[in-house]
Amino acid sequence: MGVVVDTPAIGSEVRDQPLESEMTLSMGPQHPSTHGVLRLDLRLDGELVINAIPDIGYLHTGMEKLFEYKKYQQGIVITDRMDYLNPLGNNLAYVMAAEKLLGIEIPERALTIRVLFCELQRIASHLVWLGTHCLDIGAMSVFFYCFRQREKILNLIEAASGGRMTPSYFRIGGLMMDLPAGFERRCKQFLDDFPEALDTFDTLVTGNTLWQARTKGIGLISREDAIDWGLTGPCLRGSGVDLDLRRDNPYAGYETYDFNVCVETDGDVWARYLVRMREMAESWKIVRQALERLKPGPIKADAPKVVLPDRDDMRKHMDSLIHHFLIVAEGFDIPAGEVYLPIEASKGELGCYMRANGSAKPDRVHFRGPSFVNLQALPVMSEGEMVADVVAIIGSLDIVLGEIDR
Amino acid sequence: MTEKLHAYVDQIRARNEAWATNVVDALGEVTIEVSRDSIYEVCQFLRDEAGFDMLADLCGADNGPEEDPRFVINYHLLGTGHKDRLRLQVLVAEDDAHVPTVSSLWSTANWHERETWDMFGVVFDGHPDLRRILLPSDFDGHALRKDYPLRGYEPYSLN
Numbered sequence: 001m002g003v004v005v006d007t008p009a010i011g012s013e014v015r016d017q018p019l020e021s022e023m024t025l026s027m028g029p030q031h032p033s034t035h036g037v038l039r040l041d042l043r044l045d046g047e048l049v050i051n052a053i054p055d056i057g058y059l060h061t062g063m064e065k066l067f068e069y070k071k072y073q074q075g076i077v078i079t080d081r082m083d084y085l086n087p088l089g090n091n092l093a094y095v096m097a098a099e100k101l102l103g104i105e106i107p108e109r110a111l112t113i114r115v116l117f118c119e120l121q122r123i124a125s126h127l128v129w130l131g132t133h134c135l136d137i138g139a140m141s142v143f144f145y146c147f148r149q150r151e152k153i154l155n156l157i158e159a160a161s162g163g164r165m166t167p168s169y170f171r172i173g174g175l176m177m178d179l180p181a182g183f184e185r186r187c188k189q190f191l192d193d194f195p196e197a198l199d200t201f202d203t204l205v206t207g208n209t210l211w212q213a214r215t216k217g218i219g220l221i222s223r224e225d226a227i228d229w230g231l232t233g234p235c236l237r238g239s240g241v242d243l244d245l246r247r248d249n250p251y252a253g254y255e256t257y258d259f260n261v262c263v264e265t266d267g268d269v270w271a272r273y274l275v276r277m278r279e280m281a282e283s284w285k286i287v288r289q290a291l292e293r294l295k296p297g298p299i300k301a302d303a304p305k306v307v308l309p310d311r312d313d314m315r316k317h318m319d320s321l322i323h324h325f326l327i328v329a330e331g332f333d334i335p336a337g338e339v340y341l342p343i344e345a346s347k348g349e350l351g352c353y354m355r356a357n358g359s360a361k362p363d364r365v366h367f368r369g370p371s372f373v374n375l376q377a378l379p380v381m382s383e384g385e386m387v388a389d390v391v392a393i394i395g396s397l398d399i400v401l402g403e404i405d406r
Numbered sequence: 407m408t409e410k411l412h413a414y415v416d417q418i419r420a421r422n423e424a425w426a427t428n429v430v431d432a433l434g435e436v437t438i439e440v441s442r443d444s445i446y447e448v449c450q451f452l453r454d455e456a457g458f459d460m461l462a463d464l465c466g467a468d469n470g471p472e473e474d475p476r477f478v479i480n481y482h483l484l485g486t487g488h489k490d491r492l493r494l495q496v497l498v499a500e501d502d503a504h505v506p507t508v509s510s511l512w513s514t515a516n517w518h519e520r521e522t523w524d525m526f527g528v529v530f531d532g533h534p535d536l537r538r539i540l541l542p543s544d545f546d547g548h549a550l551r552k553d554y555p556l557r558g559y560e561p562y563s564l565n
Binding site for chain 1: 461525
């Protein structure tokens, strides 16, 4: 590993003396560090990348087509499977789009729980990013530390929703059910332990000279290019653009929380690393505030034709039973209209374009996945870098192929 | 809430009365219908003079095979400075499904337009690399059209 520090010198030597012939190398789709089934067409001059063309679609499952054949409430389950590291974020974009078309108000407690889980999910997603990013570059132990913490978050999500990776916890009009007894205590326990874990990651990675040699000055993208390529989330903030939809386009009551938006100006792998590391601490702050705010109250909107009634009500009231039957058997109609609802998911702007035609099934649902857009900038970032650095750049983009291919 | 967005509409109309053929204000979002011939100029104007420097999303939609115009192309613009959002809409007929590309204005439009071509069969004129992106290159038809059956015409085989 000693030569790693000398990489820039080796690189410039290669750059000064290009080989006479180019080589095309197909990387993936089963390559472990492409984070799923991504294939890259690498055009190489020796070890130097002339162009890297992503080839996607291996995981395409026709989700956007499927939405049109499912009732609105059934679509939530599909969203779980898009960005499978951030399912609650996908749930949120989808249900908020439907709620906006319906024009229903969500009670305070449900909103607070949504924020709480979205931020826990963001930490979990960033932990997978950190673990795999380090694994790609050659630091194995960080992966295990990260997954240990992520497991605790998945346990919290499981306690509330019954699912670890596919919770479908947010429903149109509120939540699936209220938090279980003892959740606050378990969540608080996690929050108490997490700063120490974050310090551990910091000690393991941030100050490491090898890590810095592999990330600083690699995968550069300028502020103008980042906007031109439509980058969002930590990739955009790593290039010095101060844009966070939680603050600039607030939804779900984010405007009432106190947090900072992390911005770095270098635009390299290192900057994107720093942004995500700091974001985990900010998310931790938001979860704490949300937990303090939790007060007893309703978790479903007062919209009997949209929200499933409580089991108890169904035994006592005839109309609740009728509503339950109608919602399950026929669904509920959403008046014609169209919305584009963007949220700040862990990877960037997750936009849900939903067009309703007055029936119980959507006319068109389109997801603007941040991974899809961010991956597109890979050729810009990897041009002129070494092959090993392409792996570092893919890691820093934090892509999930489930969302890219949909 | 949408007054600020209507100021952009006025700005567009002040430049060229014919650009915005229809304006819809619903659910806190402003949709500007633009004719196919002027979409490039409107996008260029909004990008350079109204601060909409990012194309957040571009997606198609199908009104159904009986409808004319059949396809809708949505452009969701975002200004990273003022943080406002606008939706531009272009309607195209099935027998003449061509739209000029905006990938020379925003590089990010490249993949979005490829996806829209792939799923709806709308051709983006002047696009540098209009290939299928999500579906296999030998796929028959355009999967998100309303008349394309959910399970396809026959079982698809990778062989």
